[in-house]
Amino acid sequence: MAAEVVEQPFIWRKETRDHPDHKHCRCYKDVTGDHGRPKLLDGVEPVTLQKSTYYSRVSSEYNQQKRVVREGRRxxxxxxxxxRQECLAANRLYQDPEFPPNNYSINxxxxxxxxxxxxxxxEIVQDPCFFVDGATRFDIQQGELGDCWLLAAVANLTLHPQRFHSVVPRDQSFKHLYAGIFxxxxxxxxxxxxxxxxxxxPTYNGRLIFMHSKTKNEFWCALLEKxxxxxxxxxxxxxxxxINESMVDMTGGVVEMIDLRAPPPNxxxxxxxxxxxxxxxxxxxxxxxPGIRSESVLENGLIVRHAYSVTRVTTVDIANARPRLQTQKDITPLIKPHLQGAFDDIIDSISRVASNLGLTERPPSSMSHIPRTLAPLTNWNLNMAFPEGKAELLRLHNPWGNEAEWQGAWSDSSPEWASIAPEDRTRLRLTFDDDGEFWMSFQDFRNNFSTVEICDVTPELGNDDDNGSPAKEVECERHWDVVMYEGAWVSQHSAGGCRNFIDTFASNPQYVVEVTNTDDDNECIVVVSLMQKNIRQLKRYGADYVPIGFTIYKLPQDRQPGVKLDVDFFRYNASFAKCPYFLNTREVTTRFQFPRGIYVVIPSTFEPEMTGEFLIRIFKEARRC
Incomplete structure (x- = not known):
């Protein structure tokens, strides 16, 4: 059947096929191939090239692991x-046999x-330290490696000391019990x-080449990256x-992505x-x-295909904004040099016109009227933009840690900051340095960014209804019941592809989920997260993420739970729910609301014979009264 191809404004192309249950399986794939030419959507060339190597290796490794488990070997x-104790007793420094100091560990x-x-x-500095005055997001400096997705997550992690030290244990230093091991x-x-x-x-000319700390003798950053x-x-x-990969690796949590092209109202x-x-x-x-290169800097200072961390979300009161700027000295720190230059040009032009007309020339240096004019104008604009008197602001951090920052409203040198109260300045701990951190309004954030991803240790149990208003009081303790399943799509055995391939779909792994903890007139929140395993570890062998997703069926009352559903069931029964898209990313997560019943979750790749290992996590909202 011919595939209907719908162009997308981003680097992904959406492929829509006729679905047997009158719905659609949609698959996102990278549209650019070698030399910028589009990839064939139906040919699946990269997968074909990997069958003889990656597929067979994953299948054999999976079978080998099962043999190891059966034989009880470990x-x-x-x-x-x-x-560390062995090294201290032998008076030697540790050398890692699994990650040797050679070029194969780099490339x-x-x-x-x-x-x-x-x-x-x-050997690099005289007084190395693991930490210097603790760990902060401003320590982190990106090196030659394109791993901003890791740095952004680590920067976020430093805001939460307990979680940070779960990843970076305190029981190590260069002073006490040092043996060259961390x-x-x-x-x-x-x-x-x-x-x-x-x-x-690894160093070049005596300097670290990858992630390092802004403080030269601090090494927690470089060692974490290693x-x-x-x-x-x-x-x-x-x-x-x-960034969702690194956030999950640092917390063990689950990430839910929000598409800012169609954001929720709240x-x-x-x-x-x-x-x-x-x-x-x-x-x-x-x-x-699609022709825009990764990490290209836009005119507004933001960077394309670059990971940012959101380090604060808050509001500031501008209802009582008053003109506060009275002198040129007050306004200079708040106006960009090019804006100040524009004012100078305007005054010079007016002075020349006045001189040519024979009028008395006013000295260009006398600009005291500009601050008095600009401040009420800024306040008026703010009050028009935020009629409720509250400005919604976000603080973002660029892991490059340099001057590459947002240049619009509420940026470091923006005049908007002159209109907030001193107590708000203190509360926000404002600093205007070239450190990669900046503020922007929520409206500008929504208009400029494409996706935002939120990582929680467990999915959020919100207390808002669909309209954003507070929900009714619940007298029960709310938490999550979590189940995890590990499995594999094995060639000629359990790699059946999505529902489009109805003849092989039933061969995919199937997992039963029972939803019982609901009120009579209520539904239970269920979050399903499917993750491909070990792909990044196999990158050196040519492995890459394949499009994955899952389909969910509600089990009829006449069906016995635990009995595998066959081809005829899928041929004549529509799915109850599914993830919106099959994505070639490590993890796809979707939130549902299910009534009481028994459900079957079927994780799959988009095409048949795409093999690999996976982990599926199912979070069910639970209430204990």
Missing amino acids: IVKKGFRIL FSGVTRRTYVWKRPH HFRFWQYGTWQDIVIDDML AYAKMYGGYEALRGGN LFNILQKASLRGSLIGCAIEPDH
């Missing part, structure tokens, strides 16, 4: 403290454009892994990614509540033209 590794091919020298921190903890597919590394770091690179098989494995309230409860929030801009 590889036991020495932990951080044992390894998959082992070929680098420069000659890098691996050094320990005490460790970090990351969440991977349902479990927390302790990653042990040595402290040898541990993360080791977990995924090398520094090159971190090149390019989505989006600001959603973001503000997420910020208050300590969620990690990231955002990005997808360009409106």
Whole structure:
């Protein structure tokens, strides 16, 4: 059947096929191939090329793991403290045998454009420290590696010390019990892994080349990135990614994405509540033209296809805004140099015209009337833009940590800041430095960014109804029941593709979910999250994310739970719910409201014979009265 191709304004192309239950499976794929030419949507060329290598390897590894489990074999590794104690007893520095200091740890091919020298921190500076005055988002400096998606999540994590030190344990330093060994903890597919590394770091001309701290003798940033690179098989494995991956790896949480092209009506309230409860929030801009290069800087100072972290969401009172600027000295710090130059040009032009007409020339340096005119004009504009007297603001952080910041309203040098009360300035702890952090209005945020992603340890249990108004009081304790399943799409066995391929769809794994904890007139919130496993670890072998999604069926009363549904069932029964799109990302998450009943969740790839391992997490709202 011919595929209907619908062009999208972003770098993804939407493919719509006729669905057997009169709905649609939609699949997003990258539209650019080699030399910028479009990829064939039906050919699935990258998948075909990988069948003989990646598919067979994943299938054999999956079968091998099952054999290991059946035979009860287990590889036991020495932990951080044992390894450190052994090094201290032998009076030697630890050398990591699993992540050696060579070019293959930097680049998959082992070929680098420069000659890098691996050094320990005490060989780089005289007084290395793990932390200098604690850890903050301003410590982080991006190096030559394109891993802003990691840096943005780490910057967000520093705002929450308890979570931060779950990832970066306190039991290590360069002073006490130093043996050249460090460790970090990351969440991977349902479990927390302790990653042990040595402290040898790649340098060029005596400087760190990848992630580092703004303070030269502080090394927690560089060592964290090295541990993360080791977990995924090398520094090159971190090149390019989505912030939702790193946020989940740092918290073990679940990420829900909001498309800012069609945002919910109460989006600001959603973001503000997420910020208050300590969620990690990231955002990005997808360009409106496929020819725009990644990390291109727009005229407004924002960067395309670049990960930002949202570090605060708040409101400021402008209802009683009054003119406060009276002198040129007051306004100079709040106006960009080019804007100040424009004022100078205007005054010079007026002075020349007055001189030519024989009028008395007013000295150009006398500009005291401009601040008095500008301040009430700014206040008037603010009151027009925010008639309720509250300005909704977001603070964002660019992990580059430099002058690449937003240049519009509420930016560092914007005159809007002259119109807020001194107490609000103190509350917001305003600083106007070239540190990558800036403020912008919620309206500008919504108009300029494409997606925002919120990561919670568990999905949000909101207390707002669909209209954004407070819901009725509930006398029950609300929490989540969570179940996790690990599985695999194995060639010729359980890789049936989506519902479009009705003859093979039934071969996909099937998982039963029972929804019982609902009121008579209410529905239960269910969040389903499907994650591909180990793809980034296999990047060096050519593996890449394939489009994944899931379909959900409500089990009829005459069907026995636990009995696998067959082809005839899917041929004659419509699905109850599904994820909106099949996406070639690590994880897809969708929120539903289900009435009481038994449901079958079927995770699948978009095309048949796309193999790989997966983790599916199902969160059910629960109430205990």
